[in-house]
Amino acid sequence: MTTAPVASVSWEGDSWETLKSWPSDMRHDFGVALREMQEGRRPTMAARPMQSVGKGVFELKDADDATWYRMLYLARIDDAIYVLDCFTKNTRKTESNTLNKARARLSQVRLRIQERKKEVKGGRGK
Numbered sequence: 001m002t003t004a005p006v007a008s009v010s011w012e013g014d015s016w017e018t019l020k021s022w023p024s025d026m027r028h029d030f031g032v033a034l035r036e037m038q039e040g041r042r043p044t045m046a047a048r049p050m051q052s053v054g055k056g057v058f059e060l061k062d063a064d065d066a067t068w069y070r071m072l073y074l075a076r077i078d079d080a081i082y083v084l085d086c087f088t089k090n091t092r093k094t095e096s097n098t099l100n101k102a103r104a105r106l107s108q109v110r111l112r113i114q115e116r117k118k119e120v121k122g123g124r125g126k
Contacts, residue, residue, distance in 0.1 A: 007038040010082045012105040018086040019071070026069050029062050030086075037081055053099055054106045057084065070094070072102045074109060078116075082109045 011019075019027060033043035043060055050057045050072060060071040067088045074082035084102040089095070 005079050007040075007076050007079045007081050009034060009038065010080050010109070012082060012084050012109060013101070015071075015083045015086045019083075022069060022086075022088075023064065026062060026064065030060060030069070030071055033060055034081065034083075037076065040076075050102075053084070053102045057102070057106060066090075074106060077113060082106075084109070 033045045036044050046061045047058050050059045056075045062069045071086045072084045084105045087098050
């Protein structure tokens with residue numbers, strides 16, 4: 001049985017800076033969940049599809065007593081996981097500007113993936 005290579009993580013926009021600003025226990029929990037996904041396993045925390053952002057986009061969810069923490073990511077494509085956005089909220093509804101930001105970043109990611117595939121196909125890649 002062959003195992004897939006460990007996926008890289010591509011942090012889009014300010015998602016990395018946002019995650020770093022969270023409490024250490026939240027950073028740890030999200031980091032463990034990401035690592036599991038990088039190694040081809042299910043995340044260690046609640047995840048749900050986010051069709052409202054786009055196909056293949058999921059949300060990791062955790063909370064403490066004061067805040068709900070969320071990470072939107074594009075599932076593994078060509079050995080990469082794309083973190084579209086990290087944000088906090090304190091109501092059930094996700095703000096439309098947050099969803100729009102994630103959609104815009106998803107569009108940019110899909111364009112980069114297409115460009116990379118064109119380069120590889122044209123012999124300029126790997």
